[in-house]
Amino acid sequence: MPEWNPWHGCKKISSGCQNCYMYRTDAKYGRDSRTVARTAGFHLPVQKKRDGSYKLNPSDRLVWTCFTSDFFISEADEWRYECFEMMRIRSDLHFFLITKRIDRFLVCLPDDWDMQNGWENVTVGCTCETQERADYRLPVFLKMPIRHKVIICEPLLEKIDISPYLGSNIEQVVAGGESGYYARLCRYEWITSLRRQCVEAGVSFRFKQTGALFEKNNKLYHIERKYQHSQAAAADLNTWGDAKQISDISRPDKKINTY
Numbered sequence: 001m002p003e004w005n006p007w008h009g010c011k012k013i014s015s016g017c018q019n020c021y022m023y024r025t026d027a028k029y030g031r032d033s034r035t036v037a038r039t040a041g042f043h044l045p046v047q048k049k050r051d052g053s054y055k056l057n058p059s060d061r062l063v064w065t066c067f068t069s070d071f072f073i074s075e076a077d078e079w080r081y082e083c084f085e086m087m088r089i090r091s092d093l094h095f096f097l098i099t100k101r102i103d104r105f106l107v108c109l110p111d112d113w114d115m116q117n118g119w120e121n122v123t124v125g126c127t128c129e130t131q132e133r134a135d136y137r138l139p140v141f142l143k144m145p146i147r148h149k150v151i152i153c154e155p156l157l158e159k160i161d162i163s164p165y166l167g168s169n170i171e172q173v174v175a176g177g178e179s180g181y182y183a184r185l186c187r188y189e190w191i192t193s194l195r196r197q198c199v200e201a202g203v204s205f206r207f208k209q210t211g212a213l214f215e216k217n218n219k220l221y222h223i224e225r226k227y228q229h230s231q232a233a234a235a236d237l238n239t240w241g242d243a244k245q246i247s248d249i250s251r252p253d254k255k256i257n258t259y
């Protein structure tokens, strides 16, 4: 699926950002991730090929949007309206964006946003990684004029209760652990708790990936990146052939990142 990153760089805002994938990738290239800058691909949705057709054709329908930043970060305020304009023009595409700044949603909207229903071709995922963030962000999220809403519990850092927020306009809850060298623990019981809440509320649930450090049935697993999605899919079947059990999670050799 195509990715559209109109700007790159972000400021860490909550505990879920501690081991941000974008920061980790930038560090390999000595790039300062806190500098927010427009990218060369800013106009990707409306860019055309020599034959006059769009580079992103309708068969690319789902476009992951702003995955190397946060779409609602204040540093991008002067650029965002142009992005909304491109989304409006490309109503044949569906833009999926994830934010930890849902409290900025209303001040970021273009004049022609549908204040009752949002836009049909935009899905917003609101991240809540802890109970405290869920209780802060989700009441705001529920009130926003968004046509398609998804709750993202990733990286899930503790057991959380989101049942009060699973109203009928939440289309799905996605949960998963944290990847990377410094990954924090994710427990299977946190995942099953979320799934139970979703089943009771009649909301679709997806366990997307285990993360690198995963506990299930009192066993701790260190799971390579390439297996994290498949192991999540297999978790219910108890087939854990590729996961390596480890006994020591203290890993004193590893520094803990702060945000």
Ligand code: SF4
Pocket (backbone or CB within 6 Å): 010, 011, 012, 013, 014, 016, 017, 020, 021, 022, 023, 067, 068, 069, 070, 100
């Ligand atoms: S909001 Fe997202 S992109 Fe920004 S620092 Fe946090 S995890 Fe990274």
